[in-house]
Amino acid sequence: MQKEPVLLNLKSVPHLVGEGILKRAVSHFAGYSKVFVLVDENTERFCLPVFQDKLPDIHFAGLIRTKSGESNKNMQSLSDIYEQLTHFKAGRDSLLINLGGGVITDMGGFAAATFKRGMDFVNVPTTLLGQVDAAIGSKTGVDFKEYKNQVGLFADAKAVIVDIDFLNTLDKRQLRSGFAEMLKYAFIMDVPLWEIMGNRPFDMLDSDLYRMVVRCVSDKIFIVEKDLRESGMRKLLNFGHTVGHALETFFLKADRPVTHGEAVAAGMICATRISARWPDFDCRSPEFIYEMIDRNFSRLVFSEENLPEIMRLMQQDKKTKAGKLHFTLLKKIGNAMQDVVVPEEKVEESLRFYLRN
Ligand code: GLY
Secondary structure, three states: OOOOOEEEEEOOEEEEEEOOHHHHHHHHHOOOOEEEEEEOHHHHHHOHHHHHHHOOOOOOOEEEEOOOOHHHOOHHHHHHHHHHHHHOOOOOOEEEEEEEOHHHHHHHHHHHHHHHHOOEEEEEEOOHHHHHHHOOOOEEEEEEOOEEEEEEEEOOOOEEEEEHHHHHHOOHHHHHHHHHHHHHHHHHHOHHHHHHHOOOOOOOOOHHHHHHHHHHHHHHHHHHHHOOOOOOHHHHHHOOHHHHHHHHHHHHHOOOOOOHHHHHHHHHHHHHHHHHOOOOOOOOOHHHHHHHHHHHOOOOOOOHHHHHHHHHHHHOOOOOEOOEEEEEEEEEOOEEEEEEEEOHHHHHHHHHHHHHO
16 A cells, blocks of 8 residues: 655656655745745635644744635735735745645635746645646636636746645545546546546545545646646646536536536536547447446536537637637547547537436
């Protein structure tokens, strides 16, 4: 059973993964005139005490507070972060620690990279989704109007510290959300991961989880190392996300927010349906995939009448080019192909399939 801490490098950025690894990461927070930590109300309550317990000698010049949730990943929150950094007289020789999930690492990374033309930041992801995906790979930014991640830039963290102990702070829904992203790696590139994920429930904290997190971190690093700016291979990571992002925005606008993982799980069912009916693809047993997702995620509730709106949202996605919808499709489990142009009718059919079956 793999339990040893792991150090993986993505170009020059160290990624430390392990139980209690934060204790060994003290050098990554040293040498700055001021250290700030960005938290939301949840990570302030549940994760900051864990952080301070492990690293009691780190003195924060200020807590930078923001509100949790995708609906707050916007220009207003960004402006509030700049306001607080200004109030505490942060400078280019300061450090911002992003303590939280994907919203915190995306928005905190962007705030740090742009404040006074750039200060250092370290990501300490506390959600499973953040640990296996969002905190890795230099994507930073915020949503703008109804467009996800519309404003942002690629900016490297100084380090990414993945301490598995933070997963104890999550509720089951958040944990499942991260599992959806892990499943994505299994589908696109990692058959052994698919085998480990096998019959286990997606809301259990056990010793296999550590092994799975390490696999996902190294899968993501493998991809980003080859294609940081998402001109090719990185698009594989969008499996389930073309439909998933549209559904996430649809439910957010309808005031019935779903987690990112719940939306991606639905998107992966649709992308698998399209893959299974795609000529030359060998995705012969899609039932295994549907069944595995359904065992862990309830189907999202919407109706055929909502399809025009969902398709409209998909058209606005960054993955849509010249009005054409681009998908990552599965050739078979562990092997996928990015950038397949899929006609709208096939996408709509997959959504109807999702509603019917
Ligand atoms: N979350 C997808 C990516 O980092 O490219």
